[in-house]
Amino acid sequence: xxxxxxxxxxxxxxxxxxxxxxxxxxxxxxxxxxxxxxxxxxxxxxxxxxxxxxxxxxxxxxxxxxxxxxxxxxxxxxxxxxxxxxxxxxxxxxxxxxxxxxxxxxxxxxxxxxxxx
Numbered sequence: 001x002x003x004x005x006x007x008x009x010x011x012x013x014x015x016x017x018x019x020x021x022x023x024x025x026x027x028x029x030x031x032x033x034x035x036x037x038x039x040x041x042x043x044x045x046x047x048x049x050x051x052x053x054x055x056x057x058x059x060x061x062x063x064x065x066x067x068x069x070x071x072x073x074x075x076x077x078x079x080x081x082x083x084x085x086x087x088x089x090x091x092x093x094x095x096x097x098x099x100x101x102x103x104x105x106x107x108x109x110x111x112x113x114x115x116x117x
Contacts, residue, residue, distance in 0.1 A: 022076035030073040038066045058098050065091040089116040 023031075042062060049055040065088055072084040089112070097109035 020077050020080055021071075021074045023074045027073045031070050034066060034069050034073070038062065054098065058095065061091050061095050061098075065095065089113075092116070 042059065045058060045062070046055075049058060052058070068084045068088040068091065072081060072088060075081045075084065093109045093113045093116075096112055097105055099105045
């Protein structure tokens with residue numbers, strides 16, 4: 001039998017790390033810069049959002065955003081890149097809409113969603 005099931009293994013296993021991600025010097029520099037901006041934003045936001053009932057949600061979105069950007073700069077797979085890019089754009093829109101009662105926040109979130117999603 002010339003074509004066995006073993007010859008037709010399709011898909012990637014999550015254990016195939018090096019097929020999905022390829023961290024190099026540039027991606028490490030980008031991750032350090034993203035981490036610096038995230039820490040600065042988080043530090044400011046912790047004081048600014050003190051007493052806000054949705055503070056925890058904000059930081060969950062911010063942390064998830066940082067993780068998706070880390071994935072985006074290290075990936076070596078187009079599908080993973082596009083997926084993390086889409087998720088990061090969605091999270092940025094949600095972070096802009098954190099104060100949904102503010103008209104400027106609603107409008108900026110709508111504009112960002114139209115342009116980047």
